[in-house]
Amino acid sequence: xxxxxxxxxxxxxxxxxxxxxxxxxxxxxxxxxxxxxxxxxxxxxxxxxxxxxxxxxxxxxxxxxxxxxxxxxxxxxxxxxxxxxxxxxxxxxxxxxxxxxxxxxxxxxxxxxxxxxxxxxxxxxxxxxxxxxxxxxxxxxxxxxxxxxxxxxxxxxxxxxxxxx
Amino acid sequence: xxxxxxxxxxxxxxxxxxxxxxxxxxxxxxxxxxxxxxxxxxxxxxxxxxxxxxxxxxxxxxxxxxxxxxxxxxxxxxxxxxxxxxxxxxxxxxxxxxxxxxxxxxxxxxxxxxxxxxxxxxxxxxxxxxxxxxxxxxxxxxxxxxxxxxxxxxxxxxxxxxxxx
Numbered sequence: 001x002x003x004x005x006x007x008x009x010x011x012x013x014x015x016x017x018x019x020x021x022x023x024x025x026x027x028x029x030x031x032x033x034x035x036x037x038x039x040x041x042x043x044x045x046x047x048x049x050x051x052x053x054x055x056x057x058x059x060x061x062x063x064x065x066x067x068x069x070x071x072x073x074x075x076x077x078x079x080x081x082x083x084x085x086x087x088x089x090x091x092x093x094x095x096x097x098x099x100x101x102x103x104x105x106x107x108x109x110x111x112x113x114x115x116x117x118x119x120x121x122x123x124x125x126x127x128x129x130x131x132x133x134x135x136x137x138x139x140x141x142x143x144x145x146x147x148x149x150x151x152x153x154x155x156x157x158x159x160x161x162x163x164x165x
Numbered sequence: 166x167x168x169x170x171x172x173x174x175x176x177x178x179x180x181x182x183x184x185x186x187x188x189x190x191x192x193x194x195x196x197x198x199x200x201x202x203x204x205x206x207x208x209x210x211x212x213x214x215x216x217x218x219x220x221x222x223x224x225x226x227x228x229x230x231x232x233x234x235x236x237x238x239x240x241x242x243x244x245x246x247x248x249x250x251x252x253x254x255x256x257x258x259x260x261x262x263x264x265x266x267x268x269x270x271x272x273x274x275x276x277x278x279x280x281x282x283x284x285x286x287x288x289x290x291x292x293x294x295x296x297x298x299x300x301x302x303x304x305x306x307x308x309x310x311x312x313x314x315x316x317x318x319x320x321x322x323x324x325x326x327x328x329x330x
Contacts (some may be wrong), residue, residue, distance in 0.1 A: 155324040
């Protein structure tokens with residue numbers, strides 16, 4: 001019987017991270033379970049920040065934001081990126097393994113952005129938290145992980161935070 | 166910063182296998198990507214065969230099967246178990262890695278049986294093919310992997326066969 005060659009190979013894994021504890025847990029799971037076996041590992045931390053607010057006089061709510069408010073919202077978005085990526089990088093540091101970390105920041109609807117980026121960079125695996133929020137919220141918002149598991153072509157790992165289930 | 170201990174640990178992985186190429190591919194993926202890093206690996210091959218047919222004179226279709234036909238169907242079910250488990254075991258043999266293989270055969274609706282067994286034996290990870298069949302079939306039958314990813318508590322890996330996407 002022909003044996004399978006398990007030699008170390010180049011490997012790219014995308015972990016979708018966000019503000020949630022669950023996504024940080026998914027990153028830890030990935031580092032502890034998927035990474036160590038290969039020598040050349042490329043880990044892509046993908047964070048999708050919410051789309052910038054677009055307001056006009058035609059908005060139903062009738063809000064018009066001043067330049068100051070828009071700038072403040074943009075700054076908040078940038079702070080989120082720094083905070084999420086900083087936490088993710090800290091987790092990577094705790095696992096003393098040989099891995100090249102790349103960061104990608106997208107903007108828009110997380111499920112579409114993740115699918116598009118995975119489609120483009122063709123990783124070996126996509127890892128993400130399940131965002132297993134309750135029935136009602138899921139029914140309205142849908143689940144990002146569910147959507148991605150359906151639409152991306154690579155293996156998808158959906159990790160639930162053990163304390164949130 | 167406190168480093169994470171990556172020492173080898175006991176690990177149990179359930180792979181849901183069935184007649185499909187996709188589930189065999191998922192098993193290969195698991196053996197190539199999830200297994201090698203730990204020393205004590207327990208791999209559970211879980212196969213859920215279709216429930217035995219129950220027919221009575223009250224059936225809408227009005228069929229009454231003779232004992233011979235029922236026996237033939239049961240024998241077919243047992244052949245399926247042998248065939249699926251045989252193929253799975255062969256794939257395990259190709260990966261020359263240290264793993265204890267256990268087999269579990271269930272019967273009934275695959276998605277419920279998989280969730281129940283995972284709930285009972287509490288593995289570290291569940292691996293399965295995506296069964297990414299087309300929109301119409303999915304709409305009627307639902308997706309086993311989708312259901313399991315929603316309901317089981319451990320990380321779930323959903324693997325698509327690269328040639329079927």
